[in-house]
Amino acid sequence: MRHIISVLLENESGALSRVAGLFSARGYNIESLTVAPTADRSLSRMTIVTTGTEEVIEQIKKQLNKLVDVVRLSDLTESPHVEREMLLIKVRAEGAQREEVRSLVDIFRGRIVDVTDKSYIVEMTGDGAKIDAFMGALGEHAVLEVVRSGTTGIARGEKILRY
Amino acid sequence: MELSGGEIVMEALRREGVEHIFGYPGGAALHIYDALYQQDAVEHILVRHEQGAVHAADGYARSTGKPGVVLVTSGPGITNCVTGIATAHMDSIPMVVLSGQVPTRAIGSDAFQECDATGITRPCVKHNFMVTRLEDLAETMRKAFYVATSGRPGPVVVDIPKDVTAPNVKIPFEYPEDLRMRSYNPTIKGHPGQIRKAVDLLISAQRPMIYTGGGVVLSNASAELTELTRELGYPITNTLMGLGAYPATDPQFLGMLGMHGTYEANMAMHECDVLLAIGARFDDRVTGEIEHFCPHARIIHVDVDPSSISKTVNVDVPIVGDVKHVLRDMLGVLRASERRADAQAIATWWEQIGRWAATDCLAYDRDSELIKPQYVLERLNELTRETGRDTFVTSDVGQHQMWAAQFYQFDKPRRWINSGGLGTMGFGLPAAMGVKLAHRDADVVCVTGEASIQMCIQELSTMKQYDLPCIVVNLNNRYMGMVRQWQEFFYSKRYSHSYVDALPDFKALAESYGHIGVRIEHKGEVDGAIREALANRDRLTFLDFITDQSENVYPMIAQGKGHHEMHLASERELA
Numbered sequence: 001m002r003h004i005i006s007v008l009l010e011n012e013s014g015a016l017s018r019v020a021g022l023f024s025a026r027g028y029n030i031e032s033l034t035v036a037p038t039a040d041r042s043l044s045r046m047t048i049v050t051t052g053t054e055e056v057i058e059q060i061k062k063q064l065n066k067l068v069d070v071v072r073l074s075d076l077t078e079s080p081h082v083e084r085e086m087l088l089i090k091v092r093a094e095g096a097q098r099e100e101v102r103s104l105v106d107i108f109r110g111r112i113v114d115v116t117d118k119s120y121i122v123e124m125t126g127d128g129a130k131i132d133a134f135m136g137a138l139g140e141h142a143v144l145e146v147v148r149s150g151t152t153g154i155a156r157g158e159k160i161l162r163y
Numbered sequence: 164m165e166l167s168g169g170e171i172v173m174e175a176l177r178r179e180g181v182e183h184i185f186g187y188p189g190g191a192a193l194h195i196y197d198a199l200y201q202q203d204a205v206e207h208i209l210v211r212h213e214q215g216a217v218h219a220a221d222g223y224a225r226s227t228g229k230p231g232v233v234l235v236t237s238g239p240g241i242t243n244c245v246t247g248i249a250t251a252h253m254d255s256i257p258m259v260v261l262s263g264q265v266p267t268r269a270i271g272s273d274a275f276q277e278c279d280a281t282g283i284t285r286p287c288v289k290h291n292f293m294v295t296r297l298e299d300l301a302e303t304m305r306k307a308f309y310v311a312t313s314g315r316p317g318p319v320v321v322d323i324p325k326d327v328t329a330p331n332v333k334i335p336f337e338y339p340e341d342l343r344m345r346s347y348n349p350t351i352k353g354h355p356g357q358i359r360k361a362v363d364l365l366i367s368a369q370r371p372m373i374y375t376g377g378g379v380v381l382s383n384a385s386a387e388l389t390e391l392t393r394e395l396g397y398p399i400t401n402t403l404m405g406l407g408a409y410p411a412t413d414p415q416f417l418g419m420l421g422m423h424g425t426y427e428a429n430m431a432m433h434e435c436d437v438l439l440a441i442g443a444r445f446d447d448r449v450t451g452e453i454e455h456f457c458p459h460a461r462i463i464h465v466d467v468d469p470s471s472i473s474k475t476v477n478v479d480v481p482i483v484g485d486v487k488h489v490l491r492d493m494l495g496v497l498r499a500s501e502r503r504a505d506a507q508a509i510a511t512w513w514e515q516i517g518r519w520a521a522t523d524c525l526a527y528d529r530d531s532e533l534i535k536p537q538y539v540l541e542r543l544n545e546l547t548r549e550t551g552r553d554t555f556v557t558s559d560v561g562q563h564q565m566w567a568a569q570f571y572q573f574d575k576p577r578r579w580i581n582s583g584g585l586g587t588m589g590f591g592l593p594a595a596m597g598v599k600l601a602h603r604d605a606d607v608v609c610v611t612g613e614a615s616i617q618m619c620i621q622e623l624s625t626m627k628q629y630d631l632p633c634i635v636v637n638l639n640n641r642y643m644g645m646v647r648q649w650q651e652f653f654y655s656k657r658y659s660h661s662y663v664d665a666l667p668d669f670k671a672l673a674e675s676y677g678h679i680g681v682r683i684e685h686k687g688e689v690d691g692a693i694r695e696a697l698a699n700r701d702r703l704t705f706l707d708f709i710t711d712q713s714e715n716v717y718p719m720i721a722q723g724k725g726h727h728e729m730h731l732a733s734e735r736e737l738a
Contacts, residue, residue, distance in 0.1 A: 010346055013293070014281055025286050055473070062470035068290040068310055071346040163345060 002031070003057050004076040004083060004153050006161055007046040007064060011037050015069040019046065022067065028052065028060050032085075032150030043071065043163060047152045074161045076153045083153035086123070087131045088113075090145040091138060093120045101142070108134045119144060127151075166336040168297050168328035169198030172261065175304035177204040178338050181232050183223065183600055184208070185216035189236025190276060191263030194328035199234075208600065208629055211621035213240055215593040217247020218619065221256050222594030225580045226555055227601045228383060230257040230311050237263045238276030241322070242283060246587060248318045249287035253584025254404060255381055257316035259307050260284075266326040267295050280322040289317025297327050297334055305339050314349025315468040316381055349467060353484030353492060361439070361463040361480045362496045368437035369508040370459075370515075371397040374420065376449075377404030377583070378442015378466060378486050385409070385576040387490035388441065394497060396509060397439075398516055400428035402449050404583040405442070407573035417516065418525075421449040422720050423565040426524035429718075429726040431516055432457055440464045442486045445476045446584070455725025465489045524718045524731055525569055533711040534686050536563060536638045539693075540570035543608065543636060546693045553605040555580060555598045559591035559615030562644035565716045567610040589618025592635065596622055599631040606634065606697065613639040613707075614663055623676040626703055634696045635705040637669060640712045648715045673705030682707045 009015050016035060023030050031049040038045050050060060057075070064070055076083065087110075093101050094117075101120055105112055110124035124134060128151060135143065155161065166174060172195050176184065185208045188196045199207055210216040213235050220231025231251075235241055241262040251258045265274040281291045290310050294303050303321060311319040326332075365371060373395075379388050385408045392399050392415055399409050400420040409416055418425035420432055429451075432438070438460040443449070450456045456476055464471075464478040465486055472481040482489055527537045547554040556571055557580040558564040564581055573579045580598060582590040595609040609616075616637055626633065638644075646661040673680030679702050683692045689708070696704035717732035 014285070014291075017282070018285060021286055055477075059470065059474060062472075066468065066470050068344070068347050 001054070001057065002049065002051050002077065004081070004151060005048045005050065005061065005064065005073060006076055006153065007048065007073045008038070008043050008071045008161060008163055009046060009067070010069040010071065011042055011044040012069060015044065016046075018067050018069055019048070019064065022063055026059075026063065028056065034150040034152050040163070047150070049151050071163050072161060074155065074159075076155055079159060080156040081153050082156060083127050083151050084125050085128055085131055085151045086125045086149040087134070088147045089122050089124070089135070089138075089143060091120050091122060091142045092118065092144055094118055097142065101138070104134070104137055108137075110134065164336045165333040167194070167198065167330045167333050168300055168323070169194040169330060171300045171336060172304065172323070172328065173198045173202050173205060174336060175301060175338065176232065177202070179304075179308045180229070181205055184232040184234050185210055185219045185223075185597070186234030187213050187216060187236070187240060189240050189263065191237035191265055191325045192234060192240065193263075194325060194330055195234060195261070195263065195323070197330065198328070207234070208625065210593070210625050212619065213243035214247050214589065215596070215619050215622040215625065217244045217258070217260065218250065218587075218590050218593035219597035219600070219622070220258055221247060221251045221590075222557060222580050222597030223601050224251075224256050224258055225594070226577050226598040228577065230259055230308060231597065233258070233260040235260070235262050236276065237265055237280065238278050240276075241280045241320075242278060245283060245287065248284055248320065250582050250585045250587040250590060251318040252287045252289065254377060254582065255316050256318065257312040258318040259311050260318060260320045262320060262322050264293065264322045264324040267324045268326070270324065280320065284320045287318075288320050291320035291322065293322040293324070294327055295324065297332060300327060301336060302339050302342075305342050306344065309342050309344070310347060350469070350483050351485045351488055353465065353482040353489035355492070357480055357482045358489065358492050359496055361482060362493055362500060363502075364437055364461060364463060364480060365395065365439060365497070366500065366502045366504050368397075369505060370434055370436045370512045371395070371439070371509070372431050372435035372437070372460070373397055373399040373439045373441070374402070374432065374443055375399065375405045375408055375441040376402040376443025379405055379408040380576045382442060382467070382486035383576075384442070384487035384490050387487055387494065391490055391494050391497070394494065395504065398431055398513070400424065400432070402443050402446070402583070403568055403581065406568060406579045407576045410574040411572035412574055417520070419568050420726075422451070423569065423716050423718065425569075426522050426718055426729055426731065427516055427519040429720065429729055430519045433726040434515070435460050438462045440478070441490070442466060444471045445474065447475075450476065451720045451725050451728075452723050455727065522731065524729070526732060527714070531711065532686065534683065534689060534708055536566050536640070536708075536710045536714055537570055538686070539636065539638060539689055539708050539710065540566050540610070542689050543610075543693055544571045546690065546697060547606060547608065550606065550697055553602065554578065555602060555605055555607045557581065557591045557595040557598060557607065557609045559609075559611040560586045560588045561612055561615060562648065562714075562716050563610050563612045563615075563638045566638075588615040592616060593619050593622045595633040596626050596631050599633050600629070608634045608636055610636045610638070612644060613637055613641065613666055613669070614643045620672070623673065623678060623703070627677045632699070632701055632703045635673075635703070637705065637707045638710050639666075639669070639707050640710045640714070641666065642712060645716070651715070652721070669705060669707040673703070678703040678705055680705045680707065682709065684709045
């Protein structure tokens with residue numbers, strides 16, 4: 001099962017490598033990991049997408065909590081949540097392709113943020129499935145370069161992860 | 164009070180109640196060593212190798228319950244500590260390791276004796292710090308001791324760049340006695356509902372078993388464990404790390420469990436219907452094949468570390484909390500309860516256990532003319548008891564460690580000091596040194612083998628310098644015995660590199676360090692040699708016992724087998 005775990009941790013040097021080291025040392029999967037300071041600059045918020053059996057996920061959460069730098073964590077996938085990933089993609093855009101790409105970008109509610117006579121850069125946010133669908137629609141031959149941010153997320157409603 | 168960084172380190176140690184530290188100086192640590200020189204609250208023990216310092220601090224910590232403290236320099240100073248730190252980490256031993264680091268401006272420049280100390284130690288510490296600002300030093304020292312000693316204890320490394328300890332830069336000193344960390348709050352009290360559930364389950368048991376580990380020792384909960392176990396009247400087994408937590412000579416004690424545990428302890432584990440696991444972590448050497456582990460049991464697990472619970476074995480009643488607190492609460496609930504255990508069922512269960520115990524699973528050839536290692540340990544057990552003095556036994560790793568665990572009867576906690584988790588050869592001698600320093604009036608015996616002892620034998624020199632007269636019991640079988648045993652059983656007797664050729668003359672070696680060396684080649688000399696070593700209380704005696712080369716540790720559960728599939732000495736051939 002895929003889980004999205006949000007972690008609040010001390011914004012200190014070494015904190016990221018403690019988390020990364022934990023995953024490699026114990027053989028846990030990381031699909032993606034994003035991290036940035038929060039409004040309170042002394043804390044960072046990390047979003048980890050991982051997969052594993054229920055037992056493994058339970059251990060991952062316990063092991064993360066055990067890290068002295070970790071203040072709090074929450075498994076977003078346990079309840080309704082919003083997850084987003086950002087895509088920046090450079091695509092071939094020449095001749096008839098230019099119009100075709102623009103209409104696809106409209107359909108997927110992305111934005112063209114850079115234009116040359118041969119290419120566009122498209123910016124898009126959404127969950128992983130939407131971004132996969134957009135890239136599928138573009139077709140492999142059109143894609144010049146791709147960068148994905150990895151997933152971030154937040155729980156819906158009253159549930160709040162903060163210190 | 165204005166202090167330099169070096170002085171802050173020493174003052175923090177004093178405030179933490181540290182009396183002894185183990186270390187080795189070098190460039191990046193010299194400011195700290197200079198501050199050390201100018202005070203007298205903390206005594207420094209100069210080792211011969213940094214690994215020895217860490218094991219000594221570890222032995223000191225295991226035998227006293229106080230954190231062990233190490234001071235080393237940057238680069239090779241801290242890398243030499245890594246094995247010792249990992250050893251302490253696996254066994255949850257409270258320890259603070261202070262390492263010098265190159266000056267902050269030189270970090271990352273591949274400076275002389277520079278290494279990424281926090282990076283290298285990160286996977287084998289409970290936590291580590293690098294102090295880059297003098298203003299953070301005092302608080303970081305406090306945090307280090309707090310983290311190392313609270314919750315599930317463990318080693319903490321504090322890496323201190325040289326400029327932070329410079330003697331000419333002083334700041335006002337303030338020590339945060341009342342420290343709170345928002346990211347670190349170990350659970351102490353167990354959940355009352357879970358505790359009631361656990362007691363109910365225990366009372367309803369027909370075939371109960373109590374299995375306890377190092378957590379009981381770490382939590383100083385032997386008295387509570389003993390009280391609860393006697394109140395219940397149930398059988399109990401200890402892990403290798405837990406020996407001494409319950410008196411070994413008590414009739415309710417079934418001996419150690421696991422790969423080389425007793426037949427009765429392992430069979431009782433296999434057949435029990437309720438298992439109370441306390442401060443134990445279901446290590447693979449304890450459980451055998453997980454698939455066959457306690458197939459009939461409902462399991463209660465008490466542990467201070469939530470990540471230990473249901474890590475390898477799913478439990479029915481988890482209780483997170485400090486063992487001592489939880490045991491006290493369990494006793495309270497048990498005594499208040501009107502229900503009593505089914506006396507008939509428990510009596511039948513004890514009869515069954517008695518039949519298993521009758522196999523005499525630790526039997527060995529007592530008539531052999533050779534010196535059997537088991538015989539040496541039996542005699543050591545007997546003769547150290549005769550002295551009436553407090554005795555601590557440290558060990559290295561391998562066959563001798565298992566025989567010591569099987570044949571030496573530990574009636575008190577913190578008397579059995581060994582590397583259970585990491586299995587570090589070379590641990591025993593420096594650990595004995597740390598134990599002796601903390602317990603000058605007690606006898607300290609290091610049970611070792613001719614392979615293990617050579618991994619840290621240089622500390623014989625330190626033991627001479629600081630007058631730490633331990634007894635070394637070297638079970639010399641001219642083999643890495645446990646490796647040889649596995650090769651005999653599982654590799655068709657292809658003894659690949661398990662033979663130690665060109666051994667030193669240990670008697671002469673001990674003498675060259677200024678100690679007493681004795682070589683014992685005949686069974687008849689065993690008692691006399693041990694008695695003499697025990698009588699020579701002001702000299703270290705190195706007893707080199709030339710033992711039977713072919714002896715194996717029995718009983719044994721082969722890898723992949725369950726508790727019910729033990730092999731006894733009488734059926735030598737293992738699959």
